[in-house]
Amino acid sequence: MTSKGAVDTAAAGLVAGTWTIDPAHTEVGFAIRHLMAKVRGAFNDVDGTIVVGETAEASKVSVEIQASSVDTRNEQRDGHLRSAEILDVEKYPVLTFTSTGLRRDGDDYVLDGDLTVTDVTRSVSLAVEFNGTGIDPWGGLRAGFSATTSISRKDYGVDFNIPLPGGDKSLLGDKVEITIEVEAVLQQDEQA
Numbered sequence: 249m250t251s252k253g254a255v256d257t258a259a260a261g262l263v264a265g266t267w268t269i270d271p272a273h274t275e276v277g278f279a280i281r282h283l284m285a286k287v288r289g290a291f292n293d294v295d296g297t298i299v300v301g302e303t304a305e306a307s308k309v310s311v312e313i314q315a316s317s318v319d320t321r322n323e324q325r326d327g328h329l330r331s332a333e334i335l336d337v338e339k340y341p342v343l344t345f346t347s348t349g350l351r352r353d354g355d356d357y358v359l360d361g362d363l364t365v366t367d368v369t370r371s372v373s374l375a376v377e378f379n380g381t382g383i384d385p386w387g388g389l390r391a392g393f394s395a396t397t398s399i400s401r402k403d404y405g406v407d408f409n410i411p412l413p414g415g416d417k418s419l420l421g422d423k424v425e426i427t428i429e430v431e432a433v434l435q436q437d438e439q440a
Contacts, residue, residue, distance in 0.1 A: 261381040262391055266435045267298040269311065270390070273431035276313055280401070281421030289320035289329075291343070298391075298432050304357060309347040315340060333408045340366040350376075359395065365404040372397050374428070388433045395428040 277290040296311035315337040318329045330337045347361040348371070359374045379392035400422050401407070408420070 262300055262304075262378065263381075263389060263434055264300050264302050267300060267391060267432035268435060269294060269296040269298065270431045270433055271295060275427075275429045277427045277429075279425045279427075280423070286425075287320060287325075289318060289326075291315075291317045292319050293317035296345075298393075298430075305350050305352075307347075307350050309345065309359060309361065311345040313343040313345075315343055334406055336366055345372075363399070363404075365406065368404045370399070370403050372399060374426075384433070388436070391432050391434075393428075393430045393432070395430070396426065398423050398425045400424075 271294050274294050275290050276294050277288060279286045279288045281287075291313045293314035293316075294311065295313075296309065299308045301307045315335045316330055318326055318335065320326055320329070329335055332339070335343075344364045345361050347359055349360045351358050351360065353375075357376045357378075359376045361372060361374070362369050363372045374395040374397040377394040379394060381389060381391045384390050401420075401424050402422050
């Protein structure tokens with residue numbers, strides 16, 4: 249998961265092993281066009297692991313997101329997002345991402361994987377940036393990552409919309425921009 253050409257994870261300060269995503273320091277954000285501007289939100293309950301291999305390409309990621317944790321800073325909108333018209337959180341409480349591979353793209357890395365929203369799973373590719381490692385105040389080794397991608401909400405069966413007067417525009421755009429900031433901690437039994 250390194251960037252700028254480093255293939256050996258140890259050379260980048262990233263220790264091979266299992267890293268636990270720290271939900272208090274991780275954000276899965278999104279933005280979608282609403283009328284003429286973008287509305288932003290995030291999922292506040294994220295859990296997962298990153299298994300770093302001896303090389304970046306051997307690494308794996310698994311993430312679960314509680315769909316009901318969606319937060320756009322508007323209670324009415326959040327309620328609609330949780331409803332059967334959009335995420336249907338009662339029927340599909342968890343969104344998941346499972347990596348299928350990590351590959352180089354020039355000097356950068358792309359994390360490929362399967363994203364499941366409601367009952368639909370599609371392949372997605374995330375541009376990944378490795379932000380470095382450091383020791384926290386409690387002696388834990390932490391690593392930071394940023395990732396971005398965009399998806400079509402209609403590809404996941406989320407096609408709710410309201411047509412606007414004039415016939416050629418709708419209330420919501422189809423493209424959902426996703427931005428991810430992750431801080432992960434190397435599991436204690438794997439620290440040197």
